[in-house]
Amino acid sequence: xxxxxxxxxxxxxxxTFGHIARRLGGDKPASRYQEAxxxxxxxxxxxxxxxxxxxxxxxxxxxxxxxxxxxxxxxDPRQYYYATYNIARANMNQAVERNFTFVEERGLLNKxxxxxxAALARGLLPLRHLHWGGNMNMAEIxxxxxxxxxxxxxxxxxxxxxxMAQIISRIGLxxxxxxxxxxxxxxxxxxxxxxxxxxxKLIEDSFVERDWFQLFVAQTLGVNGVxxxxxxxxxxxxxxxxxxxxxxxxxxxxxxxxxxxxWSDHVIKTVAAESEANKxxxxxxxxxxxxxxxxxxxxxxxxxLNDNGAAAEAAGAAxxxxxxxxxxxx
Amino acid sequence: MSVKKLGxxxxxxHMTRGLDWETSYQPMDKVFPYDQFEGIKIKDWxxxxxxxRLTMDSYWKFQAEKERKLxxxxxxxxxxxxxxxxxxxxxxxxxxxxxxxxxxxxYQAHRGFAFAGRHxxxxxxxxAAQMQSIDELRHLQTQVHTISHYxxxxxxxxxxxxxxxxxxxxxVPKSFFDDARSAGPFEFMIAIGFAFEYLLTNxxxxxxxxxxxxxxxxxxxTFGFSAQSDESRHMTLGIEVIKFLLExxxxxxxxxxxxxxxxxxxxxxxxxxxxxxxxxMLPKKVMSWKEAWDIYxxxxxxxxxxxxxxxxxxxxxxxxxxxxxxEHISHQNWAVFYQYTHAAAFxxxxxxxxxxxxxxxxxxxxxxxxxxxxWEMWAKMEKEGKRFYNGALPQLCQCCQIPMAYTEPGDPTTxxxxxxxxxxxxYHFCSDGCKDIFDAEPEKFSQAWLPVHQIFQGNCGxxxxxxxxxxxxxxxxxxxxxxxxxxxxxxxxxxxAENTRKAV
Numbered sequence: 041x042x043x044x045x046x047x048x049x050x051x052x053x054x055x056t057f058g059h060i061a062r063r064l065g066g067d068k069p070a071s072r073y074q075e076a077x078x079x080x081x082x083x084x085x086x087x088x089x090x091x092x093x094x095x096x097x098x099x100x101x102x103x104x105x106x107x108x109x110x111x112x113x114x115x116d117p118r119q120y121y122y123a124t125y126n127i128a129r130a131n132m133n134q135a136v137e138r139n140f141t142f143v144e145e146r147g148l149l150n151k152x153x154x155x156x157x158a159a160l161a162r163g164l165l166p167l168r169h170l171h172w173g174g175n176m177n178m179a180e181i182x183x184x185x186x187x188x189x190x191x192x193x194x195x196x197x198x199x200x201x202x203x204m205a206q207i208i209s210r211i212g213l214x215x216x217x218x219x220x221x222x223x224x225x226x227x228x229x230x231x232x233x234x235x236x237x238x239x240x241k242l243i244e245d246s247f248v249e250r251d252w253f254q255l256f257v258a259q260t261l262g263v264n265g266v267x268x269x270x271x272x273x274x275x276x277x278x279x280x281x282x283x284x285x286x287x288x289x290x291x292x293x294x295x296x297x298x299x300x301x302x303w304s305d306h307v308i309k310t311v312a313a314e315s316e317a318n319k320x321x322x323x324x325x326x327x328x329x330x331x332x333x334x335x336x337x338x339x340x341x342x343x344x345l346n347d348n349g350a351a352a353e354a355a356g357a358a359x360x361x362x363x364x365x366x367x368x369x370x
Numbered sequence: 371m372s373v374k375k376l377g378x379x380x381x382x383x384h385m386t387r388g389l390d391w392e393t394s395y396q397p398m399d400k401v402f403p404y405d406q407f408e409g410i411k412i413k414d415w416x417x418x419x420x421x422x423r424l425t426m427d428s429y430w431k432f433q434a435e436k437e438r439k440l441x442x443x444x445x446x447x448x449x450x451x452x453x454x455x456x457x458x459x460x461x462x463x464x465x466x467x468x469x470x471x472x473x474x475x476x477y478q479a480h481r482g483f484a485f486a487g488r489h490x491x492x493x494x495x496x497x498a499a500q501m502q503s504i505d506e507l508r509h510l511q512t513q514v515h516t517i518s519h520y521x522x523x524x525x526x527x528x529x530x531x532x533x534x535x536x537x538x539x540x541x542v543p544k545s546f547f548d549d550a551r552s553a554g555p556f557e558f559m560i561a562i563g564f565a566f567e568y569l570l571t572n573x574x575x576x577x578x579x580x581x582x583x584x585x586x587x588x589x590x591x592t593f594g595f596s597a598q599s600d601e602s603r604h605m606t607l608g609i610e611v612i613k614f615l616l617e618x619x620x621x622x623x624x625x626x627x628x629x630x631x632x633x634x635x636x637x638x639x640x641x642x643x644x645x646x647x648x649x650x651m652l653p654k655k656v657m658s659w660k661e662a663w664d665i666y667x668x669x670x671x672x673x674x675x676x677x678x679x680x681x682x683x684x685x686x687x688x689x690x691x692x693x694x695x696x697e698h699i700s701h702q703n704w705a706v707f708y709q710y711t712h713a714a715a716f717x718x719x720x721x722x723x724x725x726x727x728x729x730x731x732x733x734x735x736x737x738x739x740x741x742x743x744x745w746e747m748w749a750k751m752e753k754e755g756k757r758f759y760n761g762a763l764p765q766l767c768q769c770c771q772i773p774m775a776y777t778e779p780g781d782p783t784t785x786x787x788x789x790x791x792x793x794x795x796x797y798h799f800c801s802d803g804c805k806d807i808f809d810a811e812p813e814k815f816s817q818a819w820l821p822v823h824q825i826f827q828g829n830c831g832x833x834x835x836x837x838x839x840x841x842x843x844x845x846x847x848x849x850x851x852x853x854x855x856x857x858x859x860x861x862x863x864x865x866x867a868e869n870t871r872k873a874v
Contacts, residue, residue, distance in 0.1 A: 057518070082535050091554055122508040175500075198484075
């Protein structure tokens with residue numbers, strides 16, 4: 041037996057908006073992700089050319105060299121819209137709060153060896169600047185990209201990168217007992233330590249990349265794939281006796297990488313599958329940026345692990361392998 | 371050993387602007403290529419006061435909590451057929467205007483703040499702009515979800531993005547935001563951050579939300595309450611931007627003044643649509659446009675500009691004209707839509723006797739003298755089966771893109787025409803305010819995609835009205851024309867006949 045509350049049934053005239061129905065192939069009930077995303081960005085009859093870039097409209101498919109017949113093909117497998125995105129991140133962040141409390145209450149980062157402390161100062165804390173660079177790039181993809189299907193997740197990702205820069209900063213504040221000294225030192229390391237310079241050069245070069253889809257490839261495969269993969273997985277031995285608390289405090293970042301890649305891999309795969317020309321271009325970009333990121337990670341790998349770059353190469357190889365599985369010729 | 375712990379403010383600075391660095395492998399001017407050409411001088415970005423100190427973890431937490439509550443209400447509204455409990459189905463026409471005219475601009479604001487959030491050189495400013503960017507995406511998406519339920523029962527909502535790119539009166543808000551989006555990042559921040567989100571927000575966002583509250587639209591008003599804390603953050607950012615620019619360098623004052631003048635007038639013209647909504651489209655009225663203008667612009671705006679006077683900033687040019695127009699603009703706009711009801715994706719009607727008396731009381735200086743006689747004549751013509759439609763396409767203002775139906779300052783019986791020559795062509799304007807804006811940037815405004823010109827040039831589906839409506843995806847005989855006799859009226863009467871029968 042079931043409990044049944046009787047409600048008034050009013051038959052709707054239609055299930056969804058016209059533009060959604062055309063995409064679903066008929067007037068069917070649509071998901072909130074679909075209604076919040078599909079065909080939202082304006083596409084026609086723009087009024088004025090931008091003062092700052094008069095060769096394009098504000099929304100213009102020519103801002104990247106890859107060509108899509110429909111920029112609403114590369115959808116988000118996570119089906120994020122604002123509410124589901126924020127709720128997912130708020131949930132992930134509850135674990136962050138618990139982990140910080142756990143580590144701080146037990147003083148787990150107070151007890152670590154000087155070797156570990158030095159490794160974190162040199163190898164982990166400067167990553168906050170790399171995340172900040174990621175934030176700038178994802179904001180750029182949001183503003184410059186085409187179609188809400190990609191640009192909406194891009195601003196979510198920009199928020200994520202800022203959030204992760206802040207998590208790394210909090211680790212610094214735990215290490216320096218909330219004085220901020222470790223963060224000032226990390227900035228100097230980022231700016232001057234030879235081990236970081238290739239990484240910094242890579243991200244600064246990405247800031248001037250005007251092809252937004254190339255930037256997407258550089259950021260997601262190069263930076264998130266290789267450099268963050270190296271930092272949050274392959275570099276773990278460098279933290280020696282701090283490895284466990286670091287693993288706890290960077291749990292968000294590891295989970296995020298896996299989750300973000302579900303989206304960004306799907307986007308790259310879909311856009312590459314559109315045409316041979318797209319595939320060739322994206323493969324070139326992937327080769328370039330995975331290669332540069334691997335070389336940059338190598339300097340870090342040598343400095344932190346004294347391993348002749350083996351950990352960085354492992355991180356690079358994993359991303360190359362993934363790129364092949366996405367249909368790229370790398 | 372005593373350690374000096376960080377205060378909240380320094381801690382926040384480490385979490386945001388402390389992340390930024392001066393690039394050296396690429397020149398800063400190449401990393402930030404767009405923040406110089408407008409002529410704004412920033413001596414010291416670090417003097418930027420972060421208007422709200424919100425780290426991402428708190429942002430996610432607060433916003434997720436608000437979203438959980440909002441969607442619970444939306445679900446319950448749908449489950450309980452909340453659409454049957456609104457004041458009257460005429461109210462839905464305000465919702466139509468909102469979804470087709472305003473929600474797409476929330477999206478434009480989202481992408482525009484992403485532009486500012488990437489391309490302004492100051493890191494603190496960028497973080498604030500990015501948060502607004504993601505908030506504006508929220509507003510678009512939650513509005514679509516809120517109104518999605520109404521779309522299941524009422525007409526005129528189903529093609530909002532398609533219409534926004536094409537329909538004649540929607541080019542008014544679209545060109546407004548295209549203008550801001552194609553400007554530089556500083557002008558965008560003044561146009562949208564200051565003029566739109568600070569100076570005029572109480573005349574735009576709030577009337578729609580109050581209208582929802584008065585008319586039993588539980589879902590939209592819940593969205594409004596949920597967005598309120600976002601909006602107050604946006605207001606704080608808007609005021610911080612203008613103060614920061616004015617404090618940074620005296621050379622910024624004339625540039626900022628020019629933008630304030632321009633965006634005030636652009637905003638005033640756009641708000642004419644809201645004025646019409648408040649005075650004519652709400653079955654249960656909140657207040658008249660004139661009252662809202664007096665409270666939110668004359669009083670609140672007046673004291674704001676008094677405060678900004680210490681930087682040398684003056685009241686926007688033509689503020690006096692706009693205040694005079696507050697007695698006319700809603701009536702003149704409703705007259706336009708009544709005449710062109712066949713080409714609009716919402717319904718129109720002539721006010722009934724009670725509504726006419728309300729208008730007389732609210733507009734003692736103008737309504738009985740200039741507008742009541744016209745409404746009474748049109749109502750009489752309707753009764754005689756000679757409902758008045760305007761068959762000619764109207765001339766549009768090159769700047770605001772509204773049909774040239776506004777009257778001369780000081781003379782409400784003469785239509786106001788202005789014109790300018792530019793590169794051998796003549797351009798037409800509804801007012802001195804719009805003409806000045808064109809004259810300052812003729813290269814930009816001569817590009818405008820004017821709907822009527824486009825129809826005549828054959829770019830809008832064909833030469834006849836049905837061709838154009840078809841191209842708009844406007845369902846002729848369903849989405850347009852008078853409320854009386856519309857499918858909206860029919861479904862509403864069916865629901866209520868049902869209720870009455872049950873009660874008996």
